[in-house]
Amino acid sequence: xxxxxxxxxxxxxxxxxxxxxxxxxxxxxxxxxxxxxxxxxxxxxxxxxxxxxxxxxxxxxxxxxxxxxxxxxxxxxxxxxxxxxxxxxxxxxxxxxxxxxxxxxxxxxxxxxxxxxxxxxxxxxxxxxxxxxxxxxxxxxxxxxxxxxxxxxx
Numbered sequence: 001x002x003x004x005x006x007x008x009x010x011x012x013x014x015x016x017x018x019x020x021x022x023x024x025x026x027x028x029x030x031x032x033x034x035x036x037x038x039x040x041x042x043x044x045x046x047x048x049x050x051x052x053x054x055x056x057x058x059x060x061x062x063x064x065x066x067x068x069x070x071x072x073x074x075x076x077x078x079x080x081x082x083x084x085x086x087x088x089x090x091x092x093x094x095x096x097x098x099x100x101x102x103x104x105x106x107x108x109x110x111x112x113x114x115x116x117x118x119x120x121x122x123x124x125x126x127x128x129x130x131x132x133x134x135x136x137x138x139x140x141x142x143x144x145x146x147x148x149x150x151x152x153x154x
Contacts, residue, residue: 005039012040016099020096021095022035033081033083035075037068037081043075049108050073051104051105054099056098057089108135115130119142129145
């Protein structure tokens with residue numbers, strides 16, 4: 001696939017809802033992914049966990065939309081893969097409305113900003129260089145090029 005997914009989260013980081021079209025569906029043995037033309041879902045990258053949320057599929061005006069939970073979001077070569085339940089009934093060409101869990105996104109945004117502030121202070125006062133970062137649902141970790149003691153933190 002040559003088309004890269006339009007990353008709406010770069011343009012509208014505080015938005016929670018969007019509309020798009022499924023351009024491809026990839027079915028593997030134990031998982032299924034949809035590729036959208038554009039997305040607000042931030043993929044796992046840079047040590048940060050991906051957004052959570054749902055996509056609602058609408059095929060016609062008469063058909064009621066149904067929600068599909070987005071289980072994981074990954075990016076490869078600029079294409080963003082939205083992993084969903086294997087049995088989900090989706091097809092290329094389906095129109096979707098997406099909705100991210102903005103409380104979760106905002107928490108990640110705040111923790112990510114906090115990492116930048118803390119790492120800037122660690123560099124300024126102790127000469128440390130950040131060589132790794134991980135932001136999960138329950139914790140944030142920073143890796144530096146040399147040890148930082150508890151006394152230096154306080």
